[in-house]
Amino acid sequence: MSNNDIASISPNRVRRVYICGNGKCIHRSAAESVFNHLLGLIRTHQMDNFEAPYRVKCQLAGCLDICTNGVTLVVQPDSIYYWNIDEEKAEKIFFQHLINNQPIEEFRYQPNP
Ligand code: FES
Numbered sequence: 001m002s003n004n005d006i007a008s009i010s011p012n013r014v015r016r017v018y019i020c021g022n023g024k025c026i027h028r029s030a031a032e033s034v035f036n037h038l039l040g041l042i043r044t045h046q047m048d049n050f051e052a053p054y055r056v057k058c059q060l061a062g063c064l065d066i067c068t069n070g071v072t073l074v075v076q077p078d079s080i081y082y083w084n085i086d087e088e089k090a091e092k093i094f095f096q097h098l099i100n101n102q103p104i105e106e107f108r109y110q111p112n113p
Contacts, residue, residue: 013054014055014056015054015055015057015076015078015098016058016059016076016077017038017059017073017076018076019034019059019060020064020071021035021062022062022063022067025067025069025070030086032060033087034086034087034090035060037090037091038091038094041090041091041094042057042058042094054099056098066083069084070084070086071084072084072109073093075098078097080103082104082107082109083109084107
């Protein structure tokens, strides 16, 4: 997916964030920290509310098949994978991607060519 594809992404009524909690890519406690931080932001901004114009759901999930480089997550239905995510990066993803609909290219999963 190129930068042009990112620009064409339109807001989605419900986004789902799946964070790998499998424990092979990084210790599960790191994934839980990112999950708890993101969940706190979602709740603070009431994006978990059924009445919210753009809802976000977040959960720990199984393996996302990119088992290296730290905490990995995927935002659906955008199908955008991020890796090596910490709480600070998760917060940037929350505000820039989930609220402003602009995925963060520098945090995205980059498969080996
Ligand atoms: S174990 Fe985390 S992505 Fe595979």
